[in-house]
Amino acid sequence: MSVKSAKDGAGAPLVKNAAGRLVPAVINGEAAIPFKGVAGHVPTGRKAAPPVRHCGAFPLDGNKVVADVKTALRNAGLRDGMTIGTHHHLRNGDFVGNMVLQAAAELGVKDIRWMPSAAFPVHAPVVDLLEAGVVRWIEGSMNGPLGDYCTLGKMKGMAVLRSHGGRWQAIQDGEVHIDLAVIAAPTADPFGNATGDRGPSACGLLGFALADSMYADHVIVVTDNLVPFPCVPWQIQGNNVDQVVVVDRIGDPAKIVSGTTQLTKSPDRLLIAELTARFCDEAGIVRDGFSFQAGAGGTALSFAIFLRDIMRERKIKARFVRGGSTQYLVQMLEEGLTDYILDGQTFDLEGVRSMRENPGHVNTSPFTSYNWHGKGNFASLLDATVLGATEVDLDFNANVVTHSDGRLLHGIGGWQNCLFGKCTILPIPSFRDRIPVLVDRVTTLCGPGELIDVVVTERGIAINPRRRDLCDKLRGSSLPIRPLAEIKAEVEELCGGRPEPPDTTEKVVAAVKWVDGTVIDGVRQLKAIKGGALGGGGD
């Protein structure tokens, strides 16, 4: 690994990692470990150790309610340079992230590191707080205006993008110390027990906030639905909570979960979904007791529907399916097509209802499902994992955070973690807006090709040659199995050539972490933003 003498805009030296990418060796003043290969980094050391507290310092009647967010932040001793953790279960309906950072601004606090599990367009007001120096940088997925702000190199610190499992790993390992966690809770009791599966702002589960509640020095629960002790279930345990704040509304229900989730209507996407389901079937994956994970995007949902039809016809029952849960997975559970939904986040009202009512609809967390620094996790147990991507190159490397135009538009979500499934399939269109998705070299490397087994496009299915077993199994199939290079050439001809390279500087504006905390790539500063949003990765 060679240290490049050139400095990036932030002055950090770049080093070449095991994937051949130039990545920052120092991130926001702290040394970073370059990617060493998919499982090349062996951690040492011990987990983060939060301070020991004692009941004598808390009200014995269990009532931890304080007047308002600002009082809570003051009680917590919030000061310059601290790290605040929040979660994104309220998605684009979240009021709490802005509320907390605004209160920090009013208290005159500066240089906050904000570590949301993801930020959304609703958090656009944080741009002003970045400008004002209240927030110094963001570590977490950024969509919308914050993504653009970051891509243009305007953030004082370097952004850090992590998978859901990577966020758990970073907090658990003490790589990121959260001083103050603020948890938006759809229902809570005065002791701080909290749940997401009920209340006017119900969002399902609160798994993304779990690490924060366990490892932060100080934990504040903010709710708009206070119930008498005990709040059952206690997805967040009050024994980890310091203070509770009651507000009028923690979010906009209409933007937290969908009323219903939509299947794709695009004929191309439907074809891709159908090919994916048929591939799973012909590969021998769809059998009694199998498992799969599919997201809540239109194509993934349609894949689940095609799969369901196969299962019904063949009377095949899955042992478990993983979501993002939706009405479609819930129907499968209720119809007896699966024993369990192991749910990572809930996307529609039916998902929330099912989680609340059905013991077969089980909450998970990034610890159970995704944390690479655990004694195993659930992701590698999946028989089939269906994921999106913004770009895939000829070595099956994939990108999920930027597009070919270099714009940071998506979070990693559970995407990197899911790559460890037994058969990882990317059902993607071969081009978007006349720009090829199949490329020579992905703009940002998020997932190494050795973990990606199959790419399904509307023009054919490419099996990773490393998966000789799958190639053999599908030999003679009626499915359109084709080399990836062949599909790529066809698309380039159709689109009039390869994508234009993005007009970037050398400066890294966002480090992309691998599941083990090493740096797999960096997002480069873009000189200008062109065009609109495109579909893609997870949240």
Added chain:
Amino acid sequence: MSVKSAKDGAGAPLVKNAAGRLVPAVINGEAAIPFKGVAGHVPTGRKAAPPVRHCGAFPLDGNKVVADVKTALRNAGLRDGMTIGTHHHLRNGDFVGNMVLQAAAELGVKDIRWMPSAAFPVHAPVVDLLEAGVVRWIEGSMNGPLGDYCTLGKMKGMAVLRSHGGRWQAIQDGEVHIDLAVIAAPTADPFGNATGDRGPSACGLLGFALADSMYADHVIVVTDNLVPFPCVPWQIQGNNVDQVVVVDRIGDPAKIVSGTTQLTKSPDRLLIAELTARFCDEAGIVRDGFSFQAGAGGTALSFAIFLRDIMRERKIKARFVRGGSTQYLVQMLEEGLTDYILDGQTFDLEGVRSMRENPGHVNTSPFTSYNWHGKGNFASLLDATVLGATEVDLDFNANVVTHSDGRLLHGIGGWQNCLFGKCTILPIPSFRDRIPVLVDRVTTLCGPGELIDVVVTERGIAINPRRRDLCDKLRGSSLPIRPLAEIKAEVEELCGGRPEPPDTTEKVVAAVKWVDGTVIDGVRQLKAIKGGALGGGGD
């Protein structure tokens, strides 16, 4: 606090603590903190930090099953002087504790510190392992032969007795480092997810093993009921588990939980139970939304029945009740007399069934309920807490581990933790086997009198004068409210005087910890064991 120059048998100096008791300043070679008053000790420092692991070191298919217990111990690197943690949910039906220590013996390992959450008569074979030097000492409640062995001063190390909350605190704070946790699991999957609420050896919950699973360096799950992944619910998370062992039987179901729990038939005990219920009523405790905790002993159960009758008659509904759950609490839940059972351990088959089926029957752990070194715990939220005792003195100090004969017969259980309830009531007979229970000075101090509010005997009810509010409230009551000294004098007359002092040496054979890890008292070596077992404390 004065250091006494006299050494105890193990050579440790004794110091006088804030309760005026002479306690060891050093326990098994490590400095101990003398009791500083009920909430006098303010902890500093950080929680224990287990080593960071990574998925690359575990089978990606999630199958952690190994051949047998001995193989698992060898894989775990068990060696001389290590600490092994086990739990007591299988009570006197447990096979796993003996299995593990026997396997350690066969591997030639010496000087083990065994830290069960409690030991039972079924663990009598451990006496031989103590004699052979395989086990050096035990930290955990001891009943039966192990209690006698300890009382007679035969154990090489000093025993340490802790409450359930104190055990969590000690492990969480790193006061006791568990090298190897072995968890007897009535149902588990190959990944190590485990539950106690189903399977041929079902015991209800596994909360006493939770700290071990989180903080031990290495965790082994032993089950006799392996199910395909996922084992739902996962009371123990497979992500904390290193290995899984499948054995023929983990225990004897007939001795794990009772078929049914029995109410007392003794007229005296029934009277005590009734007086306790009437006291709660007249004190204004029994009102809509109230809460109580009662154990599974005959008197406590009968108290719950009397209370139930009052609630039915008055159409009063509790918000929650805490158990040890039994068929009687389950009936109350199913009848709608309480919203929730918050269950700490399950005592009969109906309790196990209800926990499995009823979302209102909620699992708790020593973390949620009892840990003093948390941000509050559930115990102090209880409106009434009904507990046993082996002795009570005129200052309302109580003993729960020894009797007046000095014999170590009972564990502390959740007893100390429960003393923090809003009204702590000890319904106890005024004498047992013609030996007064009301004494001048308790043989072993387990609970400071300032936390004990009421003593109910068959000869009258004594209210702690510190609780002026209760004295005022009950003034003019038809209940037999009497000074404790008066009841004591009456009993002494009846029994022919005070209890004989036990014939002990100065040597401390077991340190009794307070909920915060300080030493509240020590059990003295008894020169000889006389007589049989008596009723008493918690497990």
